[in-house]
Amino acid sequence: MHEKYLFVKYLIVGVANTLVHAIVFFLGILFLSQSLANLLAFFVAATFSFFVNAKFTFKSSPKKWKYFSFLGFMGGLSYFVGYFCDNLQILPIFTFILHCLLSLGIGFLFSKFLFKERDM
Template structure:
């Protein structure tokens, strides 16, 4: 249960970082939702990766796999933000929908790819 509870708390912190940075970039910096969502994701993902590596999974991982994770989920964040820009959706819809995707896909990637159990 340690993995689930720790991942949940880290995921909540990740979402808070993502949402705050997204809204600062959209409102204060005047950026579109796509680049704001991507930048917010990158910062929040770096936090999650570091904290999960230290406290939840307690093992090293490949930098290549981490870059792959950032690439795939970064593309998803750009896609969600791009659709929101094109359809003129409110920022709250953008971060909510991406956060749900990020929780589901991110947890699966962290658990089964990035920090998978080593086969002996």
């Protein structure tokens, strides 16, 4: 599939993923630190987007090793962003925006690698 259309599909799933992430994150910070709330929000939203991207965007099978690889790599990024923002006492809205921007670019590249056709 042409790279541009692949990214558009990824972006559409990303919008839904972002809404899920936002709801969980902003509810989570009522009870948790930003790092833990961001990590929890990531796991909920990433599970949704992993399975939708596997089928809809990359037309690949959602295998367990891919799922855990994705969660591990992107979960580490998610926690690091929250940890960084906690230490710098950055407002939660900026933590959320920074996480979304980094996840979009890095997540797309990692997903493309993870869902290569040779793994189907």
